[in-house]
Amino acid sequence: MAPPELILTPHEMARADTATIASGTPGLDLMRRAGRAVADAARRMTAPGGRILVAAGPGNNGGDGFVAATALAADGFDVAVVPLGRIDRMRGDAAEAASGWHGEVVPAEEARFHEADLVIDALFGTGLARDLDGAARSLVEQIDAAGRPVLAVDLPSGLDGETGDVRGVVIKAVRTVTFAARKPCHLLMPGRAYCGPVEVADIGILPETLSAVSGQLFVNSPDLWRAHLPKPDLASHKYDRGHTLVASGGATRTGAARLAAVAALRIGSGLVTIASPPEALGVNAAHLTAVMLRGCDGPEGLYHILKDPRFNALVLGPALGIHANTRAMVAVAVQAQRSLVLDADALTSFEDLSSELHQAFRQAPTVLTPHEGEFKRLFSGHPDLLDPPSKVERTRRAAAYTGAVLLLKGSDTVIAAPDGRAAINENGTPYLGTAGSGDTLCGIIAGLMAQGLPAFEAACAGTWIHAEAGAGFGPGLISEDLAGLLPGVLRDLLR
Ligand SMILES: NC(=O)C1=CN([C@@H]2O[C@H](COP(=O)(O)OP(=O)(O)OC[C@H]3O[C@@H](n4cnc5c(N)ncnc54)[C@H](OP(=O)(O)O)[C@@H]3O)[C@@H](O)[C@H]2O)[C@@H](O)CC1
Ligand SMILES: [K+]
Numbered sequence: 001m002a003p004p005e006l007i008l009t010p011h012e013m014a015r016a017d018t019a020t021i022a023s024g025t026p027g028l029d030l031m032r033r034a035g036r037a038v039a040d041a042a043r044r045m046t047a048p049g050g051r052i053l054v055a056a057g058p059g060n061n062g063g064d065g066f067v068a069a070t071a072l073a074a075d076g077f078d079v080a081v082v083p084l085g086r087i088d089r090m091r092g093d094a095a096e097a098a099s100g101w102h103g104e105v106v107p108a109e110e111a112r113f114h115e116a117d118l119v120i121d122a123l124f125g126t127g128l129a130r131d132l133d134g135a136a137r138s139l140v141e142q143i144d145a146a147g148r149p150v151l152a153v154d155l156p157s158g159l160d161g162e163t164g165d166v167r168g169v170v171i172k173a174v175r176t177v178t179f180a181a182r183k184p185c186h187l188l189m190p191g192r193a194y195c196g197p198v199e200v201a202d203i204g205i206l207p208e209t210l211s212a213v214s215g216q217l218f219v220n221s222p223d224l225w226r227a228h229l230p231k232p233d234l235a236s237h238k239y240d241r242g243h244t245l246v247a248s249g250g251a252t253r254t255g256a257a258r259l260a261a262v263a264a265l266r267i268g269s270g271l272v273t274i275a276s277p278p279e280a281l282g283v284n285a286a287h288l289t290a291v292m293l294r295g296c297d298g299p300e301g302l303y304h305i306l307k308d309p310r311f312n313a314l315v316l317g318p319a320l321g322i323h324a325n326t327r328a329m330v331a332v333a334v335q336a337q338r339s340l341v342l343d344a345d346a347l348t349s350f351e352d353l354s355s356e357l358h359q360a361f362r363q364a365p366t367v368l369t370p371h372e373g374e375f376k377r378l379f380s381g382h383p384d385l386l387d388p389p390s391k392v393e394r395t396r397r398a399a400a401y402t403g404a405v406l407l408l409k410g411s412d413t414v415i416a417a418p419d420g421r422a423a424i425n426e427n428g429t430p431y432l433g434t435a436g437s438g439d440t441l442c443g444i445i446a447g448l449m450a451q452g453l454p455a456f457e458a459a460c461a462g463t464w465i466h467a468e469a470g471a472g473f474g475p476g477l478i479s480e481d482l483a484g485l486l487p488g489v490l491r492d493l494l495r
Helices: 010-022 027-047 062-074 090-099 134-145 205-213 255-266 280-286 299-304 324-335 342-347 355-361 370-376 391-404 435-451 455-473 480-492
Strands: 051-056 078-083 118-122 150-153 173-177 198-201 216-221 243-247 271-276 291-295 311-316 339-342 367-368 405-408 412-417 422-425
Touching: 010 027, 010 205, 027 062, 027 090, 027 118, 027 150, 027 198, 051 062, 062 078, 062 090, 062 118, 062 150, 118 134, 173 370, 216 455, 243 255, 243 435, 255 271, 255 280, 255 311, 255 435, 255 480, 271 280, 271 299, 280 391, 299 324, 311 324, 311 435, 324 339, 324 342, 324 355, 324 480, 339 435, 342 370, 367 391, 367 455, 370 391, 391 405, 391 412, 391 422, 405 455, 412 455, 422 455, 435 455, 435 480, 455 480
Parallel strands: 051 078, 051 118, 118 150, 150 173, 173 198, 216 422, 243 271, 243 311, 271 291, 311 339, 339 367, 367 405
Antiparallel strands: 405 412, 412 422
């Protein structure tokens, strides 16, 4: 099994770079490997002899550009370098790389990017320190306006490597070659939309060096959690696979709980029961077959049901209503110390999460699944959780603060554990933005926790499996389809 893919921040990457140089690999060697990897990609993107313009910035990203230019010219391409600033002011390895270039140099104001077959963007990489303005901004705008294919070196210039935000302006690339590991901007929105496919080139930084500097941020893929997936054997029976309880809303709001319940069953929870308000029992009964049903009158009813220790995972929130009753049910659930997924109305019912809840979250595995709006409301009293520009950092801080696993939804869903581990999901599909999709996700996560997955792994696996199911279906997807798509995804995972 492959190790989980690490994502390194620009700061961590710089530390890996420094450690590699300190252990004997000259920085110029790293730059040469980086530049050659860019040249390899450019070669695949351009017909022999084609015109390639390399926009080279003042730092090491520019240095990579000069190495690539030199390699491509040697291969017979018609290459020119368009420098930002004076080449004779470049320093260190970048100056060394630039000194190897003896070909055409075109000032930015004379560069005819629209005539290029390929533009290599080597303006700024992980060292971008502030918003682009002046000559740098003009050059980025000039390249973008030309509309020619752009190959980005490390990341599209103008992106903040850590947050994925645009620093003033940004170049839209059709492909990006990055080095040693992907950076957060390659996965977080809006950055991801500017990168095109991202290739990770090995430039000789050892995996143990990357691990040593890693802040425990991962790509959410099966490599991160596959080992935790339950595989039923001949001796196992349904009572070994947990019992998920899903609280239903009132008579006209029962569908969300059923979506969650069926998903929990499909993902493998041995048994699933819907806890229904008395007035909704009839509606629920009319729609349920394999999922069981229990009457549950508010917090007291829930308290009584949870006296049975076999209910080991619980979903609270979908269509439960935004009121004191929901808050009281959450209080009962956390007291009962079962694996818990809180979503939608269970989150919206709280203006702010009280510290008692946090203490309780620390006692049992808990997953909170807000979208950005719910997240802002939930932590409105805590600017320190809302301020960080990085979605990863916000999610991590909220997880550390609440003691729960936080799953901050979006096309770039981030999952963070209180211990600092975090993952960015990348297999999402816009088709998942459909009514009831979040309810299904809650059911999948709770169903995985019912089978013994730890909260972080359940949240990561649930997010990925949910997205994979949606992506496999494509246009026309409605939430009722999702549970039926889970067996196919599971089959592939368990093969
Ligand atoms: N890490 C690795 O393992 C390896 C990394 N490699 C490569 O190095 C890259 C990182 O290099 P880097 O640190 O020199 O930063 P880079 O992105 O070139 O920019 C810094 C320059 O831009 C300037 N500048 C900044 N913001 C600006 C603005 N808004 N507007 C205008 N200017 C601005 C800044 O000026 P200053 O802030 O100092 O005034 C400085 O001159 C990395 O992305 C990868 O391509 C490879 O060679 C192989 C190994
Ligand atoms: K770049």
